[in-house]
Amino acid sequence: MFLYILFIILTATNPSPQSLAIFSPNSASLFFSTAKMSHFGRSGPPDITDTYSLLVLNITFRTSADDLFPLFDKYGKVVDIFIPKDRRTGDSRGFAFVRYKYADEAQKAVERLDGRVVDGREITVQFAKYGPNAERIHKGRIIESFPKSKYRSRSRSPRRRHRDDHHKDRDYRRRSRSRSYDRYERDRYRGKDKDYGRQSRSRSASPNYSKGRGRGRYDDDRRSSSRSISASPARRSPSPRKSPSPRKASSPRGESPDRRSRDGRSSSPRSVSPRGRPADSRSPSPRNSDVDE
DNA sequence: GTTGAGCGTT
Secondary structure, three states, X not given: OHHHHHHHHHXXXXXXXXXXXXXXXXXXXXXHHHOOOOOOOOOOOOOOOOXXXXXXXXXXXXXXXXHHHXXXXXXXXXXXXXXXXXXXXXXXXXXXXXXXXXHHHHHHHHHHHOOOEEOOXXXXXXXOOEOOOOOEEEOOEEOOOOXXXXXXXXXXXXXXXXXHHOHHHHHHHHHHHHHHHHHHHHHHHHHHOHHHHHHHHHOOOOHHHHHHHHOOHHHHHHHHHHHHHHHHHHHHOHHHHHOOOOOOOOOHHHHHHHHHHHHHHOOOHHHHOOOOOOOOOOOOOHHHHHHHO
């Protein structure tokens, strides 16, 4: 018995490669994991030193790194392939990063694969302009790897400066992101609360709103949420009066669960009645009308 | 099941 325990301890303390291999028949994933290939396992960014990153745009949302690996590997030594995925949905965002070991190979890949049709869509291959930490990189090469503490302040300054410098790009980027997220969220909303989402969407009587949304996603969401919650009951009160049967028989009681569902995911139920007048939310609409108009 | 400007992960 003791011998058995001792054996277990010894085995645990001295794991041999063979045992590892035995325990993990899938050596491919193990190798990739050991090689810190962020393209399969989530080992994070491997060694980004002396690597040339290529940005692959316009790829299909279904194209995975496995599909790109052979294509890019043909033109050089691919160190890593990474496809950013959506935080919530986990779907591809439509672009990938391919890191080569040598610049000439990367250049050749850019020349050869740029404009190539992959999965029925013309991809765009070009050198990455920003590093993993939004740092400026030259020809896809990371100029400064993560420096030490003393160079740290220096690295941060230019990074933020760059981001702020590209205010237009930043806005575009944020807008793009927000649009993507909004798109997904919208789909989600529509998928879950079909009628509700449509109705909420139908209140698009504020075209300027879509314009002014470029400021920020969070603010927009927050405003939208709070506004929806405080506006929904107030708005929907007069709505039925004007149009007695807009949603026909969607589900009279369905609005309760829907609303609660939204509250549960967006804000607390107390937000619904900040003034403490949830039932008689008909009169309190000075802010609402102000917002709408 | 859909969409399409852009720059990244434990």
